[in-house]
Amino acid sequence: MKTEVLPVTEESLRLAADILKAGGLVAFPTETVYGLGADARNDAAVKEIFAVKGRPQDNPLIVHVHKDYDISGLVEASQEYVSAMFAAFTPGPITMVMKSKGAVSPAVSCGLDSVGIRVPQSPAAQAFLRAVDLPIAAPSANRSKHTSPVTAQHVLEDFDGKIPLILDGGRCSGGIESTVVNVMEKVPVVLRAGLVTAEQIAAVAGSVRYAGEKEPVRSPGMKYRHYHPACRTAMFAKGDLASALKLASEERAAGSRVYFLADAEAETLLRAAGESLILSLGKTDEEVACNVYFKLHEAEKVCDLLIAFSMEEKGVMVGVMNRLKKACAPS
Numbered sequence: 001m002k003t004e005v006l007p008v009t010e011e012s013l014r015l016a017a018d019i020l021k022a023g024g025l026v027a028f029p030t031e032t033v034y035g036l037g038a039d040a041r042n043d044a045a046v047k048e049i050f051a052v053k054g055r056p057q058d059n060p061l062i063v064h065v066h067k068d069y070d071i072s073g074l075v076e077a078s079q080e081y082v083s084a085m086f087a088a089f090t091p092g093p094i095t096m097v098m099k100s101k102g103a104v105s106p107a108v109s110c111g112l113d114s115v116g117i118r119v120p121q122s123p124a125a126q127a128f129l130r131a132v133d134l135p136i137a138a139p140s141a142n143r144s145k146h147t148s149p150v151t152a153q154h155v156l157e158d159f160d161g162k163i164p165l166i167l168d169g170g171r172c173s174g175g176i177e178s179t180v181v182n183v184m185e186k187v188p189v190v191l192r193a194g195l196v197t198a199e200q201i202a203a204v205a206g207s208v209r210y211a212g213e214k215e216p217v218r219s220p221g222m223k224y225r226h227y228h229p230a231c232r233t234a235m236f237a238k239g240d241l242a243s244a245l246k247l248a249s250e251e252r253a254a255g256s257r258v259y260f261l262a263d264a265e266a267e268t269l270l271r272a273a274g275e276s277l278i279l280s281l282g283k284t285d286e287e288v289a290c291n292v293y294f295k296l297h298e299a300e301k302v303c304d305l306l307i308a309f310s311m312e313e314k315g316v317m318v319g320v321m322n323r324l325k326k327a328c329a330p331s
C-alpha cells in the first residue's frame with residue numbers, strides 16, 4: 001500500500017472521509033499527538049487499528065468527535081460535575097471516560113462498559129472530525145510501545161506502507177497525550193496525567209484524585225512499557241550529574257554515541273561541565289511537554305544512549321515525567 005502524506009485541505013479531508021467511511025485508517029494531527037483513526041462504529045476498522053499498531057487487546061481506544069457532535073447517543077453522564085468539565089476543558093487536551101451506550105464497536109472499549117470521549121482543540125483536528133462527522137476511534141499513531149508521534153514524519157516512520165493516508169498538520173503544539181479522567185465516580189479520577197492538570201480539574205469539579213495502583217478502572221494502557229525510543233536510555237537525578245557524566249564518558253570510550261536530554265536547568269549544569277551533546281527540552285513546563293517526544297524521536301536518530309534527568313513532578317510535569325520515566329525504563 002502506498003502511504004500518502006497530504007496537507008490538510010478541503011480535498012485531502014474529502015479523501016480522508018472517503019477512506020474512513022469505507023472502513024480504512026487515516027492518521028491525523030491533534031494538539032497533543034497524531035492519532036490513527038477509524039470509524040468507531042465499524043468493528044473491522046477498529047480491529048485493524050489494533051493489528052496495524054501491534055496493540056494489546058485489553059487497551060481501549062479513545063473516541064474523538066468535533067465540538068458540535070452530539071455525544072448523547074454515545075455515552076451518558078452520571079455525575080453532576082461532568083457538564084462543568086465539558087464546558088471548561090473541551091475542546092482541549094482531555095479525555096473523559098463515561099458510561100457507554102453501546103453505540104460504538106465493542107472492540108473500542110475492549111470489554112469495558114465505558115468509552116473515553118475526546119474533543120480535540122487544534123483547528124486541523126476539528127476540520128478533520130467535522131469533514132468526517134463520525135465518532136473516530138484513535139490511539140496515538142505509533143507502533144505499540146514506541147514514542148508517540150508529534151509530526152507527520154514520525155507517523156510515516158512507523159506506518160509507511162501500512163496505512164493509506166497521513167494528514168500533515170505540522171508539529172503538535174501540546175506534545176504529550178491528553179489527560180484521561182474517569183468521570184463516572186463521585187470525584188473525578190485521573191487515569192493518565194496530561195496537559196490538563198489535576199489542579200485545573202479540582203478547580204472545576206470541586207475535587208480530584210489520581211488512580212491508585214490497585215484501581216478497578218485504571219487506564220489499561222498505563223501498565224505497559226511505553227514511549228520508548230529506538231536507542232538505549234538512562235535517567236539520573238540532577239543532583240547526580242557526576243554519575244551521568246561518568247556513564248557518558250565510559251560509554252563514549254566504548255564507542256557509543258551519547259546525548260543528554262535536558263531542561264534549561266540541567267543544560268546549564270551540563271554546559272558548565274563542558275558537555276555539548278545536548279537535546280534541549282526548554283525552560284517552561286509547556287515547552288518541555290511540547291519538546292519531550294520530539295526530542296526522543298531525534299535521539300533515536302543521533303545516538304546509541306540517551307541520558308535524561310528527572311524533573312520536578314507538578315502541574316503539567318506530572319504527565320511529562322510519567323512519559324519520560326516509561327521512555328527511560330529498563331527493557
Ligand code: TXA
Pocket residue numbers: 030032033034035036059060061062095097109112114115116118120138139140141176177178179180191192217218219220221222
Ligand atoms: O491525546 C490523546 O489522547 C491521543 C490523541 C490521538 O487523541 N490519543 C491517545 O490514545 O493517546 P492512546 O490509545 O495512545 O491512549 C489512550 C489511553 C490509554 O491509556 C487507554 O488505556 C485509556 O486511554 N483509555 C481509553 N479508553 C478507556 C476507558 N474506557 N477506560 C479507561 N481507560 C481508557
Ligand code: MG
Pocket residue numbers: 139140148
Ligand atoms: Mg499511545
